[in-house]
Ligand SMILES: Nc1ncnc2c1ncn2[C@@H]1O[C@H](COP(=O)(O)OP(=O)(O)OP(=O)(O)O)[C@@H](O)[C@H]1O
């Protein structure tokens with residue numbers, strides 16, 4: 256097969272020192288190929304978010320290696336990391352992490368600003384992304400004027416707007432009602448069908464059923480890696496619907 | 499990313515906290531305006547002193563008798579300087595000797611001066627005690643820079659004939675004649691009749707002394723009627739030009755030393771050189787201005803520390819925001835630029851406001867001194883304020899930019 260989009264080897268992450276030391280990840284190895292759609296599941300505190308932060312280049316592992324498209328992330332400098340976060344990875348946080356006192360539109364435009372996209376194009380793309388998550392009427396609202404579910408959809412729009420090859424989502428539907436959850440999952444299914452690589456964390460089996468592959472973490476180790484659909488085909492739910 | 503966007507982010511950051519930004523700017527504003535205004539006051543003071551000195555006359559040396567030769571100076575210089583052959587007074591012959599073209603080529607004119615001790619002028623019922631009644635030669639008018647406003651000077655003829663004519667200052671004219679024209683009128687000075695031929699142009703008062711409370715008459719006329727034929731009070735020597743005053747001083751010294759038999763250092767006369775005086779005074783006022791500027795610079799520094807403080811608070815408060823920005827791909831340069839620009843904009847805005855305040859403030863005179871804006875102080879104060887923003891803002895900005903995204907995101 257080709258070079259995997261993500262390759263993680265023997266990843267260890269420890270927090271704290273001495274007695275207070277917590278081993279959040281104890282040697283995780285994982286390959287994710289282009290077009291795959293992976294759901295990471297596991298109990299609370301099993302290290303899912305820790306793994307995700309490392310995959311999103313937001314944190315660095317204590318030991319182990321991490322490659323994106325064959326390039327060793329540990330060797331990249333600050334500037335290259337920033338470019339990577341901006342161009343290749345879209346990240347949706349467990350807590351929404353929108354910038355306060357900035358409209359939804361401005362929040363969604365922000366990655367494009369850092370990516371150097373020009374004003375007019377930026378505006379158009381941000382509006383399209385907000386439309387995609389069903390927030391076309393709320394573009395000028397600030398985060399504190401939006402419900403939790405709406406904020407999360409703005410965050411999804413922000414992750415989508417740069418059209419990243421890799422979408423990482425830490426419980427993207429955790430705060431959404433069933434209707435919005437379905438909306439978001441439909442978006443993710445669409446992106447997967449279009450060939451994007453997606454990794455998401457979820458507690459819900461319904462959500463995991465949308466993925467092509469389910470990885471289960473227990474105490475910082477992978478205990479199960481189950482494939483539900485081939486990585487280069489459509490995601491299982493779309494495939495069902497087509498049938 | 500486009501620098502214009504960084505400016506936009508910085509402005510947005512500043513406007514999000516208007517009160518805080520305004521107070522921080524105030525610190526810089528006060529510092530900058532203090533520097534500019536205090537320097538302007540110093541410059542104004544120095545100019546007004548220079549003007550007063552210049553008003554005394556251009557390129558002149560004033561020779562006056564000195565009786566302090568054996569006093570304080572002698573006691574220090576190894577006991578008694580020895581019994582001095584009696585100190586000689588300045589005489590008309592001394593003055594004549596100075597006009598020698600070969601011995602004193604740099605001398606343009608020599609005006610011997612006597613001043614009548616107390617002279618009360620009367621005209622009709624009005625009377626006025628003239629502060630300075632001077633007997634001299636016509637060259638005096640030019641040497642000490644006293645142009646005539648009404649009427650004329652007196653001439654060499656008048657001196658030779660010892661005519662009792664007088665040119666009076668504005669104060670005297672007003673005291674005796676009010677608004678009437680004094681030219682041609684006869685006044686009596688301590689009982690002696692003098693004809694007024696001219697009125698001096700008003701020079702204004704210099705400090706406590708009224709430079710217009712003066713009357714000037716031909717030397718022999720004053721000697722005959724008021725002061726007697728004693729020694730001269732002064733000899734005013736005008737040099738041929740600004741660059742020859744030092745040479746003229748040397749020539750005058752040589753001539754007088756020879757005539758008075760002065761050999762050591764203890765001369766029985768003193769020479770006041772306008773140029774040296776001016777130099778000394780401008781050095782003194784320069785020091786004074788530097789002192790003022792130093793005091794002001796301290797307030798500028800305090801303003802700068804205020805900026806550091808505010809930027810540190812801002813960075814701490816917005817750490818999560820910094821984390822989010824970095825997570826979505828803000829480079830270190832973009833974060834650094836944003837916060838550095840916020841600090842610089844704060845100090846620049848404060849600086850510009852300070853300059854405007856200083857421009858307004860220097861239009862009012864302070865304690866009789868009209869401040870004079872020094873352009874270099876404006877440039878310097880503005881430059882320093884921007885520098886302060888960059889310098890004091892760089893630490894907090896650098897701290898913000900260095901954070902790892904997850905560290906910043908986890909910040910409470
Ligand atoms: N910054 C930190 N400092 C110390 N310990 C941490 C830190 N972040 C996470 N941990 C610990 O690491 C372990 C894994 O945490 P992580 O956030 O990855 O769990 P999770 O699987 O995402 O849980 P949840 O489903 O509740 O979000 C936990 O035991 C947690 O206490």
Ligand SMILES: [Mg+2]
Nearest residue numbers: 303304349425
């Ligand atoms: Mg988590």
